[in-house]
Amino acid sequence: MIIRLSEELILWSSQEFRFIKIDDAYSTGSSIMPQKKNPDATELIRGKTGRVYGSLTSLLTTMKGLPLAYNKDMQEDKEPFFDALDTVLACLQIMSKMIATMKVNSENMKKAVKGGFLNATEVADYLVSKGVAFRDAHSIVGSIVIYCEDHKKSH
Structure with a gap:
């Protein structure tokens, strides 16, 4: 869900939409286009999804080969689980702070809905x-x- 929200915020903050403005604390200027601001926090959160999916794949692969009883293989579940947990929690914290400071351009939204x-x-x-x-x-x-x-x- 957070990846979808990230993608929507990236799109909505673009010059083509301008539905929202992400606070400077969560974005940077473009290195090549002075008029453009990059929504860094949302892009990084979107990128972290691959890491979390990788942890899930690691856990599923470890679990797939297990018989019905506990085995030493299960020692390998801790690292990907806690890494994914830490990553998701950090992303949620940043997203929450970013949304709290985000400005909504309701006029642009109204224009888009009318057309x-x-x-x-x-x-x-x-x-x-x-x-x-x-x-x-x-x-x-x-x-x-x-x-x-x-x-x-x-x-």
């Missing part, structure tokens, strides 16, 4: 609930979207 006909599927579903076949509802809504695009009506 792109995000509710077109709901309109088609509404027509279906009124007895219109989905194929026909899809065609009707598609025609409405094309009309709106042709006439520069985005909302």
